[in-house]
Amino acid sequence: MSTAAVGGPARQESLRHRNLGLVLRHVVDAPRPVSRADVAAATGLTRATVSALVDRLVEARLLAELAPVAAQRAGRPAVPLVPSGGVVGVGLEVNVDYLGVRVLDLAGTVLAEEVRHGDFRRSDPADVLRALAALERDVVGPVRAGGVTVAGSALALPGLVDRITGPLRVAPNLGWRDVDVLALLAGHEASDGVLAPWLGNEANLAARAEARARRETGPSSFVYVSGEVGIGAAIVLDGAIFPGRHGWSGEIGHTVVDLAGGVTLESLAGQDAILARAGLPRESPVRALCDAADAGDAQVLEALAVAGRALGVALANVVNIVDVEEVVLGGTHAVLAEHLRAPLEDALARHVIAAPWAPVEVVVAQAGAFPALTGAALAVLQAVVDDPVASGVAVG
Amino acid sequence: MSTAAVGGPARQESLRHRNLGLVLRHVVDAPRPVSRADVAAATGLTRATVSALVDRLVEARLLAELAPVAAQRAGRPAVPLVPSGGVVGVGLEVNVDYLGVRVLDLAGTVLAEEVRHGDFRRSDPADVLRALAALERDVVGPVRAGGVTVAGSALALPGLVDRITGPLRVAPNLGWRDVDVLALLAGHEASDGVLAPWLGNEANLAARAEARARRETGPSSFVYVSGEVGIGAAIVLDGAIFPGRHGWSGEIGHTVVDLAGGVTLESLAGQDAILARAGLPRESPVRALCDAADAGDAQVLEALAVAGRALGVALANVVNIVDVEEVVLGGTHAVLAEHLRAPLEDALARHVIAAPWAPVEVVVAQAGAFPALTGAALAVLQAVVDDPVASGVAVG
DNA sequence: GGCATAAGTTTAGCCGCACAACAAATGACG
DNA sequence: CGTCATTTGTTGTGCGGCTAAACTTATGCC
Numbered sequence: 001m002s003t004a005a006v007g008g009p010a011r012q013e014s015l016r017h018r019n020l021g022l023v024l025r026h027v028v029d030a031p032r033p034v035s036r037a038d039v040a041a042a043t044g045l046t047r048a049t050v051s052a053l054v055d056r057l058v059e060a061r062l063l064a065e066l067a068p069v070a071a072q073r074a075g076r077p078a079v080p081l082v083p084s085g086g087v088v089g090v091g092l093e094v095n096v097d098y099l100g101v102r103v104l105d106l107a108g109t110v111l112a113e114e115v116r117h118g119d120f121r122r123s124d125p126a127d128v129l130r131a132l133a134a135l136e137r138d139v140v141g142p143v144r145a146g147g148v149t150v151a152g153s154a155l156a157l158p159g160l161v162d163r164i165t166g167p168l169r170v171a172p173n174l175g176w177r178d179v180d181v182l183a184l185l186a187g188h189e190a191s192d193g194v195l196a197p198w199l200g201n202e203a204n205l206a207a208r209a210e211a212r213a214r215r216e217t218g219p220s221s222f223v224y225v226s227g228e229v230g231i232g233a234a235i236v237l238d239g240a241i242f243p244g245r246h247g248w249s250g251e252i253g254h255t256v257v258d259l260a261g262g263v264t265l266e267s268l269a270g271q272d273a274i275l276a277r278a279g280l281p282r283e284s285p286v287r288a289l290c291d292a293a294d295a296g297d298a299q300v301l302e303a304l305a306v307a308g309r310a311l312g313v314a315l316a317n318v319v320n321i322v323d324v325e326e327v328v329l330g331g332t333h334a335v336l337a338e339h340l341r342a343p344l345e346d347a348l349a350r351h352v353i354a355a356p357w358a359p360v361e362v363v364v365a366q367a368g369a370f371p372a373l374t375g376a377a378l379a380v381l382q383a384v385v386d387d388p389v390a391s392g393v394a395v396g
Numbered sequence: 397m398s399t400a401a402v403g404g405p406a407r408q409e410s411l412r413h414r415n416l417g418l419v420l421r422h423v424v425d426a427p428r429p430v431s432r433a434d435v436a437a438a439t440g441l442t443r444a445t446v447s448a449l450v451d452r453l454v455e456a457r458l459l460a461e462l463a464p465v466a467a468q469r470a471g472r473p474a475v476p477l478v479p480s481g482g483v484v485g486v487g488l489e490v491n492v493d494y495l496g497v498r499v500l501d502l503a504g505t506v507l508a509e510e511v512r513h514g515d516f517r518r519s520d521p522a523d524v525l526r527a528l529a530a531l532e533r534d535v536v537g538p539v540r541a542g543g544v545t546v547a548g549s550a551l552a553l554p555g556l557v558d559r560i561t562g563p564l565r566v567a568p569n570l571g572w573r574d575v576d577v578l579a580l581l582a583g584h585e586a587s588d589g590v591l592a593p594w595l596g597n598e599a600n601l602a603a604r605a606e607a608r609a610r611r612e613t614g615p616s617s618f619v620y621v622s623g624e625v626g627i628g629a630a631i632v633l634d635g636a637i638f639p640g641r642h643g644w645s646g647e648i649g650h651t652v653v654d655l656a657g658g659v660t661l662e663s664l665a666g667q668d669a670i671l672a673r674a675g676l677p678r679e680s681p682v683r684a685l686c687d688a689a690d691a692g693d694a695q696v697l698e699a700l701a702v703a704g705r706a707l708g709v710a711l712a713n714v715v716n717i718v719d720v721e722e723v724v725l726g727g728t729h730a731v732l733a734e735h736l737r738a739p740l741e742d743a744l745a746r747h748v749i750a751a752p753w754a755p756v757e758v759v760v761a762q763a764g765a766f767p768a769l770t771g772a773a774l775a776v777l778q779a780v781v782d783d784p785v786a787s788g789v790a791v792g
Numbered sequence: 793g794g795c796a797t798a799a800g801t802t803t804a805g806c807c808g809c810a811c812a813a814c815a816a817a818t819g820a821c822g
Numbered sequence: 823c824g825t826c827a828t829t830t831g832t833t834g835t836g837c838g839g840c841t842a843a844a845c846t847t848a849t850g851c852c
Binding site for chain 1: 404405406407408410411414415418439440441556558565566617629631633634638639640641642643644645646647648649650651652653654656709712713714716717718719720721747749750752753754
């Protein structure tokens with residue numbers, strides 16, 4: 001989902017493109033405003049070069065200068081640079097029980113958002129996508145009227161999406177199969193003049209938001225578990241999403257954890273499965289499981305133990321295969337985290353072959369509500385940061 | 397294991413480094429000699445630039461010019477360029493029942509090799525590495541005396557090696573644990589003036605050889621299964637090895653395929669396990685299994701069916717997690733391929749969620765004998781190709 | 793022997809970065 | 823209050839590396 005050109009010949013332009021991205025990334029990733037001199041010191045470029053690059057980025061409205069504020073030391077005061085609000089990315093999502101739109105600027109600030117709840121199991125793709133297109137118009141319209149540039153949009157879907165622009169192959173919990181999402185969307189918003197959105201898997205995009213949220217706090221190679229109605233996962237390595245060949249990585253829901261019975265992970269650790277085994281009605285909120293477990297309900301505790309062990313074995317397989325350092329629990333599994341932790345950590349310690357030298361940490365997601373919406377918007381913004389020129393925002 | 401610098405600022409030099417690599421890669425990867433003009437057309441660089449770059453590569457003895465041969469058309473005849481034999485990589489391997497050294501030049505030609513058989517289960521690391529160092533001296537010495545430049549060496553080990561230079565954590569089938577391989581090797585060959593070898597996992601390096609062997613024939617994203625005494629695997633994406641965070645990816649041998657019993661893949665599909673279940677003595681060659689299966693021995697067929705099904709389920713998990721297109725069977729599993737194929741393909745078709753749109757092919761490895769030796773040498777050579785300057789072979 | 797064709801080289805020009813000198817804006821200090 | 827040290831940002835100057843276009847070299851064809 002990244003646009004960094006790696007194949008072709010390197011021309012003079014390439015230098016500039018790369019260094020524009022380098023400088024922009026530095027300012028965007030910094031926790032506080034930085035000066036041109038700071039960027040120069042951190043990147044290894046000279047102040048002169050950084051100045052020239054920053055000037056272009058400011059002109060492209062990707063960066064903005066704040067008023068110089070006198071530091072507490074000698075020397076000319078620095079001009080603080082911040083990501084400008086002039087360029088935004090739009091995140092879209094269709095999921096089983098809601099659809100939403102979220103607009104983020106380069107600083108990661110939410111400029112506008114709207115989430116509409118509903119039940120989209122066995123829904124008609126055309127209807128749902130029409131509603132999404134309308135919602136996007138409502139949310140993005142006012143932002144655009146404010147004069148900002150929309151760099152693009154990305155749509156998160158709970159299923160197999162063929163890399164970036166291809167069709168949606170299957171979304172089991174929506175009941176969708178072989179849907180040409182882009183064609184349906186284009187029919188409804190062609191007049192808008194907006195670029196077609198990129199398409200991505202919900203877990204992959206949510207993991208992107210999580211990677212950003214965890215940027216400061218620790219190692220950024222982890223498996224992100226997205227427990228919604230199904231169980232998805234995504235692999236993050238050094239802060240970058242690992243998409244796989246077609247963009248279909250991380251499909252752990254159908255992992256077989258019991259050879260004899262052909263039992264899958266989802267049938268032991270999926271939301272519906274846990275509720276059923278716990279003897280609670282299918283419509284119960286996940287919190288009900290926690291409450292019953294805290295109250296000591298034996299059947300519920302047993303269901304959670306089974307789920308935790310199954311999840312642990314499946315995740316141990318993942319860690320053995322891709323070698324990451326952490327497991328991040330998101331979605332419903334984040335809510336249940338403290339009740340799943342013991343069997344999960346036990347299974348990881350037992351079955352991960354590298355555990356004695358690199359223990360696998362289990363942590364709870366911290367990307368906030370609807371992380372896939374944030375991640376989708378971030379995917380667009382990351383493409384801008386990676387190569388501001390190729391993404392069409394900055395001038396050569 | 398690649399040396400392509402991606403973090404820092406792009407200077408003028410970076411252009412040259414990158415384009416040197418681009419040109420060199422093109423000549424090395426081409427199936428037949430190519431001209432400067434061919435390279436220019438293929439890379440998008442101008443003939444002038446390619447000429448300047450090629451001149452440097454020839455001077456560094458990475459490329460060589462052949463005598464111009466008149467083509468069957470008008471125009472000045474082209475000067476054919478080929479990878480020179482002037483720079484070589486050395487592959488080393490210690491495995492359960494042999495150790496070896498192989499010397500490859502950039503064209504992939506084996507210039508020298510030696511494999512010494514033995515039984516290294518529960519061996520003393522110091523003894524074995526002393527023998528390896530001696531073998532390396534014997535094999536590499538004459539080559540070096542011929543005037544070629546040794547770009548470096550890499551050592552394949554059947555265990556967990558901490559990325560590139562770290563210690564060997566554990567090699568179960570050698571009985572080694574927390575061995576500082578580099579220190580032991582340095583003690584025996586310091587006088588040689590050779591660079592310390594890179595260290596790598598046997599399956600990962602064998603997969604590298606396989607990726608090169610399959611370069612022409614098809615898609616180059618696959619799981620490589622390395623069935624020796626244990627079962628290792630490696631993931632290849634677009635021709636590049638996927639090492640994981642510490643270099644420990646692909647450890648599928650301990651995949652749990654039966655939750656209730658905690659049964660691992662190795663105990664169902666490992667060489668020793670299949671022989672035991674088939675009722676054959678532990679020392680039997682793998683061919684004996686094929687012969688017995690062809691003769692219709694029911695117990696042997698059953699053992700192979702069990703192994704194939706277990707392997708299929710484990711590999712389906714891998715494919716679901718990392719999304720690759722093919723399964724390549726290497727080592728002992730290559731020999732057994734035709735007897736494992738049916739249950740394997742069945743399990744893959746059943747459990748890989750993306751199978752309806754992208755069926756997973758099962759193919760047999762074609763990298764030849766001792767692929768890890770080849771792969772280790774290729775790892776060194778690939779670093780040279782990726783950045784001839786950084787690897788110290790070409791001049792600025 | 794001219795002519796078309798293609799490979800490789802030479803020359804001029806431009807782009808982008810480093811380097812160094814310089815201008816600008818502040819705190820420290822007598 | 824003035825000078826100096828200090829740091830930021832800008833302005834030339836030079837050089838490396840690529841492109842573009844003209845030129846040279848070497849062949850086949852008529």
